[in-house]
Amino acid sequence: MALVVQKYGGSSLESADRIKRVAERIVATKKAGNSVVVVCSAMGDTTDELLDLAEQVNPVPPEREMDMLLTAGERISNALVAMAISAQGAEAWSFTGSQAGVVTTSVHGNARIIDVTPSRVTDALEQGYIALVAGFQGVSQDTKDITTLGRGGSDTTAVALAAALDADVCEIYSDVDGVYTADPRIVPNARKLDTVPYEEMLELAASGSKILHLRSVEYARRYGVPISVRSSYSDKPGTTVTGSIEEIPVEQALITGVAHDRSEAKITVTGVPDHAGAAARIFRTVADAEIDIDMVLQNISNTAGRTDITFTLSKANGPKAVGELEKIKNELGFSAVLYDDHVGKVSLVGAGMRSHPGVTASFCEALAKAGVNIEIINTSEIRISVLIRDAQLDDAVRAIHEAFELGGDEEAVVYAGSGR
Amino acid sequence: MALVVQKYGGSSLESADRIKRVAERIVATKKAGNSVVVVCSAMGDTTDELLDLAEQVNPVPPEREMDMLLTAGERISNALVAMAISAQGAEAWSFTGSQAGVVTTSVHGNARIIDVTPSRVTDALEQGYIALVAGFQGVSQDTKDITTLGRGGSDTTAVALAAALDADVCEIYSDVDGVYTADPRIVPNARKLDTVPYEEMLELAASGSKILHLRSVEYARRYGVPISVRSSYSDKPGTTVTGSIEEIPVEQALITGVAHDRSEAKITVTGVPDHAGAAARIFRTVADAEIDIDMVLQNISNTAGRTDITFTLSKANGPKAVGELEKIKNELGFSAVLYDDHVGKVSLVGAGMRSHPGVTASFCEALAKAGVNIEIINTSEIRISVLIRDAQLDDAVRAIHEAFELGGDEEAVVYAGSGR
Structure with missing residues (x-):
């Protein structure tokens, strides 16, 4: 008998019929002799409908109340599943x-889990009940107000509960049946991976893979929770995220997959005076607006002692960042802020990179052969990412996937309604 | 500066526009220098939509989960109003x-308030905030589970908070602008009452008036909370429910109003052996099924030593009561259970009845003149109720209202959408 935590996403719960099918799976897991804890997201469109209502009464709603509003969605879906x-x-x-x-924490809309004390969940399990927990939400340690965990928060709820309960596995169900070597809608022969180590999954999630939210993988890694990524529409085995690349013998380390990201934009600040502190002032301005940046590029100075600073960020934060930078233009004495939202990022991830020095060269050669120009390049020990034109993103993914021979023998199955 | 508790019903909150209008009234009350606590029901159709979803996944849903589901409705409306x-x-x-x-208490679906400890509400008021409280819901003292207070529960929440906070007034807003001498849709010259003592309001609520839920009036009476019944669509003064009939000098005590009720049915158990304990057995059987009864009539025995026992109950409980009684038919040896759901109840309420002995006679004469036959009659110190055919109910209300000269000089205003 195992303790299993299952998480179901919103598309798996979008109607009464789908809720019944999810319930069948939960009951089957229980009847197989397991203790079962389930985390549900809000039903399909609930969150969007609530956001729409909020927008109608207040275009800039207070965040505390937004959390109170949105958390009703998970409460509804969980009660219906029960x-x-x-x-x-x-x-x-x-x-x-x-x-x-x-x-x-008490950061409304983007709180972080400080602690999980699931005594009521444990009591329910001990009395033979299935325990359902509303995902995406918590309570602030300081203010006792309701908080939400931000995008993908239900994954994090599931992993955090699995860690606190010392569960045997955390199963994440959605409309995707595992982690693939690339998005099967772009690369038809993309191959489903049986196992992915935490570090590689972190790099994939940070590089645009939407299968698991980054924070949930960080949590799973820290507490050693095995995550099983599965489809709620089939019984096929999924992908298990577990283990460290440190445990993989060097000679077996491989290239794992290609990720892509269409959500970023590029900002270039031109004619920045090349003195100590200028770059810091720019990045502090962006950070003070609570905006995360991703890739960074600083050109070497030109003969006039001026340089350009380029960075990428989420498109959603683009206009705000431009506005903040325009405010310090005169003070800092740069020429202009350029904004470009027609960029895309493609990344190759794999522990094998550490021991195979030719990977970066092969990666760039594949892109060159496909006629793709590289604008920024950025690497970690087990990842290479490049910023390119968004119109070339699909071609780039296919070229890299083929160059590193990641494909399988059969076509991947893409489920109807797979919208993520 | 006063402490005001306001309660808004679902029809006052059924759209974003109505929510904005409710917010205007709340902000105006605050800006006039008052401390304001607001209790909101769920938006218009939310509860029905949630009940429909529940019905789709489980026709007999567990009550604990039903409470978890339905309470999401008030959470949504309160956050939007905020x-x-x-x-x-x-x-x-x-x-x-x-x-x-x-x-x-922990009776899901029909819990009773044991205690109100609104320290977070008080904190919010002290910091200058308007405090909004989700109506209709609480938390069980024993199990710490979410509970609901049953029909009209948001009124009770508002009155209970007003009592706990020692508020100056509890304002109940809906689409009706006060308590009338009769339903204005039946009696066009029904008159709005300025003040109604608690005892009379209790009798009116128990006799079918839906302006205030019975339990909220009981609570207000016990703690001496003045209730102001007002319309959310106008600024006209409403009706204040306050004070005791004991404070009214006998010579000023009057007849207050006519109430009617279409929600009851009549059950007659015929040929009941006339021995000690037979009636008790019948009423115990109904009580054990958690069914409340209202009026009771036992005929005198016929020559065969048998009698008929008649009682009324909510139509919703009719089929269940009949089923339970059929089960004891052979054991008790009665002839048959007759069910009649074409009955209506009309009641006259007023403290003046205590000192004017002719009221019952005038009441029955008015019905006789209108050709209305009385099936059961039942009285309290300040109320007369009779059961009649449902098709004659409107005629009966008008006849009594006229006989006791309760009408005013002008036509009552009935608001569009007034569906209660």
Whole structure:
């Protein structure tokens, strides 16, 4: 008998019929002799509908109240799943994030989990119940207000509960049946991976793979929680995220996959005076606006002692960053802020890079052969990322996937409605 | 500066526009120098939509989960009202029933308030915020599970908070602008009452008036909370429910109003052996099924030593009661269970009845003149109720209203959409 944590995403819960199918899987897992804890996201469009209502009453709604509003979505889906479980002859209790002991910081809209004290979940399990926990939400340690964990927060709830309960596995169900060597909608012969070490999954998530949210993988790695990525529409085995690349013998280390990201934009600040502190002033200005940046490029100075500074950031933060930088233009004495949102990022990830020095060369050769120009390049020990034109992104993914012979023999299955 | 508790019903909150209008009234009350606590019901159709989803996944959903589901509705409306208040330049914090300290019994679906410990509400008021509290919900003292207070529960939340906070007034806003001498849709010259004592309001609520839920009036009476019944669509003064009939000098005590009720059905058990304990057995059987009964009539025995026992109950419980009684038919040896759901109840309420012995006679004469036959009659010190055919209910209300000269000089205003 194992302790299993299962997480179901919004598309798996978008209708009463889908909720019943999810309940069947949960009950089957319980009847197979396991203790079962389930984390549900809000049903399909609920969050968008609530956001729309909020927008109608206040275009800039207070964040505390936004958290109170949005967390109702998971409360609804969890209660409905509990009812569907009951209709199938098992019994479940649903808990809010607060009731399940998910204690967070007080940053509304993007809180971090500080502690998980799931005594009520444990009690429910000991009494033979299935325990359902509303994902994405917690309660602030300081203010006791309801908080939300930001994008992908339900994954993090599931992993954090699995860690606190010392679960045997954390199963993440969505409309994708595993982690692939590339997006199967771009690369038809992309291959499903059986196992991916934490470090590689972190790099994939940070490089645009939306299978698992970055923070949930960080959490799983820290506490050694094995994550199983599976489809809620099939019984096929998925991908297990577990283990460290340090445990892989050097000669077996491989290239794992290609990730891509269309969500970034590029900002270039031109004619920046090349003195100590100028770059720092630019990045401090962006950081003070609570904006994360990703890739950075500083050109060497020209003969006039001026340089250009380029960085990428989420498109959603683009206009805000430009506005903040324009404010310090005269003070800092740079020429202009250029904004470009027609960029894309393609990344290659694999522990094998550490021991195979030719990977960067092969990567660049493949792009060159496909006629793709590189604008920024950025690497970690097990990843290479480049910024290119967005129109060339699909071609670049295919070229790299082929150059590193990542494909399988059969076509990948892409489920209808797979919108992520 | 006063402490005002305001309660808004679902029809006052059914759209973003209505929410904004409610927010305007709340902000105006605050800007007039008052401390303001607001209790909101769920938006218009939210509860019905959630019930429909529940029905789809489980026709007999577990009550604990039903409470978890339905309470999401008030959470949504309260957060939206807080956002709308913020858009109008004031600041509000919304609280769940649990956060506001509404502690209840653990009877899911029909919990009773045991205690209200609103320290977070008080803190919010002291910091200058408007405090919003989700109506209809609380937290069980024993299990710490989320509970609901049953039909009309948000009125009770508002009155209980007003009592705990020692508020100056509890204003109940809906689409009706006060308590009338009769339903204005039936009696066009029904008159709005300025003040109604608690005892009379209790009798009116128990007799079918839906303006205030019975339990909220009981609570207000016990703690001496003045209730002001007002319309959310106008600024006209409403009706104040306050004071005791004991304070009214006998010579000023009057007949107050006519109430009617279409929600009851009549059950007659015929040929009941007339021995000690037979009636008790019948009423115990109904009580054990958790069914409340209202009026009771036992005929005198016929020559065969048998009698008929008649009682009324909510139509919703009719089929269940019949089923339970059929089970004891052979054991008790009665002839049959007759069910009749074409009955209606009309009641006259007023403290003046205590000192004017002719009221019952005038009441029955008015019905006789209108050709209405009385099936059961039932009285309290300040109320007369009779059961009649449902098709004659409107005629009966008008006849009594006229006989006791309760009407005013002008036509009552009935608001569009007034569906209660």
